[in-house]
Amino acid sequence: MIFRAIAGLAIFWIAPLFAVQATAQDLIIENARLAYADDDSELVKISVTDGRITDVSPDLTAQDSTRRVDAAGNFVTPALMNSMTQLGLIELFSVNETRDSSGDEHDLGAAFDVQYGLNENSILVDIARQEGLGWAVTLPDGGNGKFTGLGAILHLRTDGSILHKSHAGLVFRSGEMTGGSRAAGWTALHDALSDGDAEASVTEVLAGTVPLIITASRESDIAQAIAIREKYGIRIILIGGEEAWRLAPELAAADIPVVLVPHNHLPSSYDTIGVRADNAALLHEAGVSIAFCADSIFVSHNAGNAMRVGAGIATAYGLDRQAALDAMTRNPARIWGVEAGYGAIEAGKSADLVIWSGDPLEALTQPVAVYIAGEAVTNASRHQLLRETYLPETAR
């Protein structure tokens, strides 16, 4: 009851956009190659003031006090955004004490709100930053056929709270069950949306202030999600979508974006038997807005690298590489409503930037430098400290 009361009071809370002004000195990144400009296009300078990009041009002059960083002609992209993680909610999958991602045991349903369990000191966050991740959506997990709660948007800044926005969306999980029927889940969802005395978070969904996030893989469930959109006129974000390519025109027409694992090509469950490696390419070509995430062990623990390399693999199956990069930057910025401050390298956006050692979609590429809200990410991750402890003699 107490939890419900808190959730009811927790009105749509937005962290003030880049309100923290303590972002130290200004910065100019020189000789930056904007992905994916032509190889012979001019290199640019990116100037940063108070954590924001202030100018992008080949011709900028640095003031004396400005810190200058030479990108040496390497690709520079916005820091990446992963659209489905449990960052800050899970440290070790198998250790229940470190899991705060599910409200199932408390039967909270739509009232479960991950923001109250968020661990800003999670060691996974350091690793995510080192992998070039600047933004992440962190979502509740839990059983299928019901609401599992409210997710949050994280901005992985080093100079303040990483919680950028709570109530990023209300999650409803559809799909295969180990008992019962998925049909019952859809019935329950219709009942909840039609209930004149709806729960607070459902009311927000009906009012259009919070999107309904539906996890669905099989075509039949994706069709049900489209039907929900048509019947109630609410915003829907689809997550999973392994068989979404079968309904690509319908999803585009219904303006439903799809968050997917870009490298997924295996019939890993009965709901994903129709998966195709070119799912992302087909959806993009049909005009569906796509955004990327990782899966299985990688969901949060390799939330940057696994998604980025997966996006590269999607380009081997027909996805344009700019589209692959957009699905980790520009598209999620729009889908999650943070495009005013993030998603592109242009004046006014938060200075969330990565200089890469090569093509950002290649597995052999690594971040050379990562900036979030203008601050260089310098704090060592636990991985890095272990690495230094056990560095082989030949590498010392």
Next chain:
Amino acid sequence: MKLNALSSSAIAVFATAIAGCGETRPAPTLDAFESTYEPRSSPPYFIQNVTILDGLGDEIAAADLLISDGKIAEFGADISAPEDAEIIDGSGRTLTPGIIDVHTHYGTASLPYAVGTPDHWDVNEASNPVTPGVRIETAFNPQDPALFYALSGGVTTFQVLPGSRNAIGGLGVTMKNVPGLTAQSMKYPGAPYGLKMACGENPKAYSIESRAPYSRMGVVALQRQAWKDAQDYANDPDAPQDFGLDVLAAALRGEVKVHSHCYRADDMSVMMDMANEFGFEIAAFHHAVEAYKIPKRLADEKVCSAVWSDWWGWKLEAFDGIPENAAFLHASDACVVMHSDVPALGGRLNIEVAKAVAAGRNAGVDISLPTALAWITSEPARLLGIEDETGSITIGKNADLVLWSGDPFSVISRADLVFVDGALIYDRSDPDRQPRGDFMTGQPVMDPAP
């Protein structure tokens, strides 16, 4: 390595012979379910103007290679095609040995996974923590869709191992990745068996069902007792035949490769002590996420580490996993093999290598890509005891080959052609050479193939 195994087991047998009755039983035979594999008949193939990465660290540009009678007949700059050979243009493409995956659960953790039913799961014989007598080949379903995705990713040879729930889990089997209707029709002729052991969290998980072992202590005690029983059995000609003890006795003689699932460095140390105590040799630790902490010991004991590129943190004993694991082992002259464990990696082991090399470079350990290719070709061949037949581009070896559309370590490259024993088993441009298996027949997925 083989000599070491034989001599150490000989010493062990000798030592127990002195202590025991002085008479040994005849060497156990593990022969059963014999291979019926036959190489497919095929024309000679002549691959022209291709970049060869030989799996042994060398790169040969603008080479030709002739496949004849299932073998690598010739390769180099100045060879000519026989009249009856099919010519393949290798321009802009790269030829590598077929990928060898030493750790899979293909055919026994079959796709799709299903949580609510044991129908799809034949990985662990959980009736007892010590089951050396079970054989994964008696559970193998050759229609597992994962096999065909692995083939499309260049995997020509793989080992299926029992799972890690048992302290001693039974015999694995090495397979050729060709479509078949039985395990025997894919079984690699003459390849030694592998015996699965496990330490750490998984085998002690029996405690969840209130069954022993409850702790690492219990796991190790069960294992030591089993090896002692096997020593006694090997020296007792009157003991009734026991299939499980036959397997352990064969491992003591060096005739079975011991593969131990292990994560923590201290767990691996205990296992190596146990191996030395009883005189068997551990071929590899599998997963080995903390191997980077003890590379010298692993190199000295000649134990390989079969690893992922970057998995970590899903459970406590994987908490210290770092992506530099493979590179650090390599830099310390310890044997490294990349494995998949799950189908999602099994079709992309080339990218696993790229990720591991990138992590190494980031830490100042620069390993060339042709060198690192050995982690999924010649090194796993050696680990499985089939290095005289496959795992590298060497004249006379089986023509297990992959022709990649470009640099095999780039995400945009695909396997165009996959040969097993010189026969073209997979062709990305020919739907008739893209086996899918019966499970996927009539399912709602359409071309293109994986």
